[in-house]
Amino acid sequence: MVLSLTTWNINSVRLRMPIVERFVGTYRPDILCLQEIKCQNHEFPLEAMQALGYPHIILHGQKGYHGVAIASKIPLTEDHRRDFCGVGDSRHISAIFERGGRRIRLHNFYVPAGGDEPDRTINPKFGHKLDFVEEMKALSAAAEPDTSAILVGDLNIAPLENDVWSHKQLLKIVSHTPVETEGLTEVIRRGGWVDLMRELVDPSQKLYTWWSYRAKDWDAADRGRRLDHIWSSPDLRPVLQRIDILREARGWDKPSDHVPVTAYFDL
Structure with missing residues (x-):
């Protein structure tokens, strides 16, 4: 099964x-992880979803800001919400699901x-961002026995040179500064994570998931960044089939500036 x-x-x-609704109606992912839901738990469109x-x-909402959800x-099971940096922001949620005889922790x-x-x-x-990333360095893909791990989300950092439209021009721009990119790379290294998108797309190739609202013609300008990520524990790499970035969703009516990124596993 996939x-x-x-x-x-x-x-x-x-x-x-x-x-x-448009995305789900066409692509029907088994699991949908949303970020920046910008609502409290009781305001989430639960019945519609x-x-x-x-x-x-499962929800971790906040009034007007931030917020994450897994549908x-x-x-x-075993859902958990962590308050990184102890400031009360709703920026993390995780849960366990089982598929193909595997127990998987999803962050x-x-x-x-x-x-x-x-x-x-x-x-x-x-x-605050740097402190948050520093705390993430303690997050291990092997934290729980007999449990695989997947980490997804808007990590707001484009770590590699070809994760941005111009490495040289963005070196002093937040999301691609060396202190951020080195920090996120260290999160991956220390935690034993695998950057699945870059397993399939060579680092020499451009790869974006976000295009600014500020561009008059985002498609023609194509000044994108890879801010959205899918990582896993090493044991899931062999069962990864593909990852699709739905670029066209950036041009839909009243779009997010991020597009859906979907991983397919043989599980």
Whole structure:
């Protein structure tokens, strides 16, 4: 059987339910991980999501900001929400699901964007981002015995040179500064994670999941960044079939600036 899992920064789930419905109606992933839902748990469009075929939904919402959700056709257990940096933001949720005889811990993250100025002495948002990434370095893909792991989300960092439209021009731009890219690379290294998107697409090739609202013609300009990620424990790499980035969704009516990224596993 094939397991399909999508990660998508939806940038307000209530505002963008029409494109969620459009996406799910066509692609029907088994599990949908959303970031930046921008609503409290009781405001989440629960009935609408269940009507789309997702009876198992876990939430970590927040009024007007942040927020993550996992909607699944597969039962979810042992859900956990971690408050990174101890500031009360809703930026992480995880749960266990079982498929193909495997027990899998799924993490869904929304890492702080970090503001505009890459200097923590004058920009507390950037400091918060760096502290968040520092805490992530302790997150191991082998944290639980007999349990595989998948980590997805909007990590707000494009770590490799070809994860941005211009490496040289973005070296001093938040999301691609060396302190951020080195930090995220260390999260992967220390945690024993596998960057699945780059397992399938050579690092010499451009790869984007986000295009700014500021561009008049985002498609023609194509100044993208790979801010959305799918990682796993090494044991899941052999069963990975493919990963699809739905670029066309950036051009849908009232789109998010991020597009859905879907991994397919032979599970």
